[in-house]
Amino acid sequence: MRKQHGPDLTRKVKPISRCVTCHGRGVTRGVFYEMECGTCAGTGWVDHATGQAMPAEDLVFTLSHRLLHLEQQLATLQRMQPYESSNRRGPHGSHRTGD
Numbered sequence: 001m002r003k004q005h006g007p008d009l010t011r012k013v014k015p016i017s018r019c020v021t022c023h024g025r026g027v028t029r030g031v032f033y034e035m036e037c038g039t040c041a042g043t044g045w046v047d048h049a050t051g052q053a054m055p056a057e058d059l060v061f062t063l064s065h066r067l068l069h070l071e072q073q074l075a076t077l078q079r080m081q082p083y084e085s086s087n088r089r090g091p092h093g094s095h096r097t098g099d
C-alpha cells in the first residue's frame with residue numbers, strides 16, 4: 001500500500017457548529033430586509049475547527065449523516081415512549097427549540 005498525494009476523495013463527517021453570526025439561520029438582519037450571512041455563506045453552519053464556511057458538498061454530507069442519526073434516535077424514542085407521556089420533560093430538561 002502506497003500513500004497517495006492529492007485530494008482526499010473519501011467523504012468524512014466533519015465536526016460542524018451553528019454559525020454564531022446568524023445563530024444558524026443563514027441570514028442576518030439588515031435594515032429593511034434579511035441578508036445572506038457572510039460567515040457561513042447562508043448555510044447556518046460553519047466548520048467547527050476553523051469557524052469558517054465549509055464546502056457545500058461536505059456540509060450536505062455531514063448534515064445528511066446527522067439527520068439520519070437523529071431520525072434513528074427519534075424512531076427509537078417514539079418506540080420507547082408512548083404518545084400520551086411524550087410531553088413529559090426528560091432528565092435533561094430538553095424542550096422544543098423550534099420557532
Ligand SMILES: [Zn+2]
Nearest residue numbers: 019022037040
Ligand atoms: Zn451565519
